[in-house]
Amino acid sequence: MDENLFDTTFVDVILPVPIPGLFTYRVPKDWEKYAIIGARVVVEFGKGRILTAVIAKVHDMPPSQYKAKYLQEILDNRASVTPTQLWLFQWVADYYMCSVGEVMNMALPAGLKINSQSKIQLHPNFERFEDLEAIELQIVESLKLVDALSFDEVANLINTKEVSPILKKLVAKHAIIIFEEISEKYKPKVEKRIKLKRVYEGSEEVLGLIDSLEKTPKQQEILLRYLSHISIQDLRLKNNEGIVKAVLMQDGLSESSLKTLMKNGVFEDYEQIVSRFADLPEPTGEIYLSEKQQETADAIMRAMAEKSTVLFRGITGSGKTEIYVDIVQQVINSGSQVLLLLPEIALTTQIVSRLRKVFGKGLGIYHSKFSDNERVEVWNGVLDGSINFVVGVRSSIFLPFQQLGLIIVDEEHEPSYKQFDPAPRYHARDVAIVLALKTGARVLLGSATPSLESYFQAKNNKFGLVELLERFGDAELPQIGLVNLVNERKEKTIEKDFSAQLLNALRTNLERKEQSIIFLNRRGYAPYLNCQTCNWIGTCDQCAVSLTYHMGQKNLVCHYCGHNVAAPRLCPVCSSPGIKAMGTGTEKIEDDLRDLLPEARVARMDLDTTKTKNAYLDIIGAFEKGEIDILVGTQMLSKGLDFDGVTLVGVFNADKMIHFPDFRSPERAFQLITQVSGRSGRRNNAGKVLIQTASPDNRILQYIVNNDYESFYTDEIIDREAYNYPPYTRLIEIIIKDVSQEVAHKAAAVLAESISNYLGKDRVLGPEKALVERVRNKYVFEIWIKLEKEKINMAATKTFLLNEKINVMAQKAFKSVQIIFNVDAI
DNA sequence: AGCACGCCGACT
């Protein structure tokens, strides 16, 4: 008999797959009361594929086109995902042109998604080993040793990719069983604790116990140690709390003696679930604001009463952190939650420890360097309200806030707020603004060098604007000078890549025992190797770029695909030994400095020297302690670092930054150079900045020298308007990739043609070869479209684009083409 | 995205 589909509950769930739409599953009768919107469930999707999904809708409409499968499991008895989050996931999916599943998958920490892995085990009744072939036998023999193997493990064992046909045969022969192993990933942290098995009445009894251990001094020592933590008088009240085993046993008390004590019923052990953040200190620090800072904080609060989003432009060294702290405290005290977004690497540093001192346990940190389990605890803490302040990276915008009052986006101009690689390609600042509009929270954007988009909104009264244009205390702005490389070249005063002017300034600084920073936005030793005899250049065979020479490992590295080979000593083409490293990276600068200023202690900070969390802190620590005279580094130096002793910043390659072929490069250059310049001269030290350039008259450099953000903005915004770039338009970048250059180009042309017909030719740029035309063996083309928000129906355009993608890919020739939409590309 | 099914080259 077929089941009665009336009076049956169904759920539409979000699955972590890049397929649009929700999927309907049937709820087993007994579980109906647990089928809540926002609860996580386990479902089978396809054949034997187990996934964690989130319930988005509960209803009683049986699907007409297919038969719904049953839910396998309901993981929560409450909503792990809030209704606001579900709304936000959908908004992000629509706006950034991806599936809700992709958003959900990114938003949920890995620890909240269960593991599904097909495994095999030996069939308990199998005996006919003689029926098996050699490989099958090998698998079965292994299963005798380890009771279960994953598909991957089998693949490794027999050294083949395709294991499922073999395993199927084994199943047919009743030799093995395939099963899905499901396990929740999140494991609470447990702590072993020890307590006295029974509470002793009165001190005599305890003293008696101590005496009874006279002959076993090691056991007695343990008991005395225990009593030193919980005194005899306190036993009655505090014995039940016990003490952490590791604490009791530190400095090498005897484990075996403790075991004996437990066996004899003196002590017992038990486990207790503890928060991973339990041992955090209570808040101690207080932050005092200068009069000017307090005025600014008050102005921001007033502005936020009027506008949902407020832009705060506070120049470097004006003490933004103190102002944030004051505002955060006010919002928290009103009973709301606060999120402070920071660019990824700024989080590993000083600011967190400063905030921890003020906010203690109520502060949660959400960051890629934290483990899965820690992230789950932050998620749950935010959900149940025990965490009221989160400092995190861009993905923390998707945490389950219940009472969100304020989102601060620090360094809001930072491009790292935009996710690029896997979908969703979202901008955390923009998502924050949307979320705040939805929930009534406020957004505070902070930067010394706001993005043109944000400043434009502020100037047009869409955002509130508060500016703080003087440094904290009596600190002065650094003096910024340009070094004319053309003149120095004429006079032949350049040594290696250093102008005499910069080198002399470094020398003077060294003599005065003051610290210097050299900024160069290119890592490695040299961007390419070149044979002086046959002109060979080392290139990546997967990508259309030269390989960067890294002297540390003596190898050539592709900065696009990571390809890594030993650097040849002889030219691979003509075998001549005359290979020369061309151009300059941070490694070379570091090396050259050791030559030019042998007495200086030089260190380098870039992606290559900061692979581990501690390396980063070690370099900063050594620099702060004055163990380093000159620190060479990439843009990493510009973020959230606060050094007192730096009085000189040298900038290399400024011209390259300004003339990079991208309409945003003037803005980027202005922001980056201004930000690194801000590292010079804090507190009582007047600082100096020297920028090496071949075009000292360049307008961007002039604005930087004069510290003139306003004029930079006014100038740049004119160009943006003239060429229809943001903030006057919205950009969508379309990336078309294929192994065949011709196929990619044709598909791109077809797509561009139909878009032009729909939007008009003026709104479509390309297709053009990408700047790096081949990456990982795929040819890349780009189409850019510019959309005026007032004139174009954005939603309709996006629907059109998604349909066109399907149309293009439906053509036989374009089956293998990849088409990626990057909304609001930066 | 995975995963299964289905159709052609290099091996026994």
Place this chain on the structure above:
DNA sequence: GTCGGCGTGCTC
């Protein structure tokens, strides 16, 4: 002859 390569289509 088969094994196994990856093209194509589907997933509630």
